[in-house]
Amino acid sequence: NAGVTQTPKFQVLKTGQSMTLQCAQDMNHNSMYWYRQDPGMGLRLIYYSASEGTTDKGEVPNGYNVSRLNKREFSLRLESAAPSQTSVYFCASIPGQGNNQPQHFGDGTRLSIL
Amino acid sequence: DQQVKQNSPSLSVQEGRISILNCDYTNSMFDYFLWYKKYPAEGPTFLISISSIKDKNEDGRFTVFLNKSAKHLSLHIVPSQPGDSAVYFCAAPRGSNYQLIWGAGTKLIIKP
Numbered sequence: 001n002a003g004v005t006q007t008p009k010f011q012v013l014k015t016g017q018s019m020t021l022q023c024a025q026d027m028n029h030n031s032m033y034w035y036r037q038d039p040g041m042g043l044r045l046i047y048y049s050a051s052e053g054t055t056d057k058g059e060v061p062n063g064y065n066v067s068r069l070n071k072r073e074f075s076l077r078l079e080s081a082a083p084s085q086t087s088v089y090f091c092a093s094i095p096g097q098g099n100n101q102p103q104h105f106g107d108g109t110r111l112s113i114l
Numbered sequence: 115d116q117q118v119k120q121n122s123p124s125l126s127v128q129e130g131r132i133s134i135l136n137c138d139y140t141n142s143m144f145d146y147f148l149w150y151k152k153y154p155a156e157g158p159t160f161l162i163s164i165s166s167i168k169d170k171n172e173d174g175r176f177t178v179f180l181n182k183s184a185k186h187l188s189l190h191i192v193p194s195q196p197g198d199s200a201v202y203f204c205a206a207p208r209g210s211n212y213q214l215i216w217g218a219g220t221k222l223i224i225k226p
Contacts, residue, residue, distance in 0.1 A: 004157070031212065042118065042203060042216025043158070050211060058213060090157055100146045100165070100207060103214060105157030 006106035021076040023091030030096045032074040036087040120217035133191040137204035144206040152201045
């Protein structure tokens, strides 16, 4: 079972470049999330999608855009990368909101902005 | 405002002994808590959870205790095994979007 798949696993960008991080889940989940994790900190929510066709901002959305392409896929785009966006990015999904269901995570994308 | 706090960045425990990881929270509206385990270069994986209507939840070697009056929860692992070496996060869902608010994590090292 693949679960949540993130691509690429690693990426190095120069300041000002753009890039899209891909996420796909094969569990037929409705809700998907993008988090970033910085050293010494917990994960922080960037954007989420409660269902196909909807997206909303999380705690730290500045500098990012998202697309919920279909039920399976939720992409995160950096239009003009900045060194402050150097981080590990995690995508997660749950069957639906409510009922306190644990989120399932991908293995992350490690992004460095020079 | 850090609503979920894990004040111990790391913890070292002898194999076979009990590991106790602590977590404090400030938001009294939290009514559900989760513990995740994370190995290097992998995503977090769900370990155990507890609802605020309970004060204890047990799953094999893992037990989570919740003290609502102190706004404190702890994860007990007994006996500790080498494979338990990982970073442990506590988290709580907030809002209708089920956003998880995370602690900074505690790195558990199990010594042979």
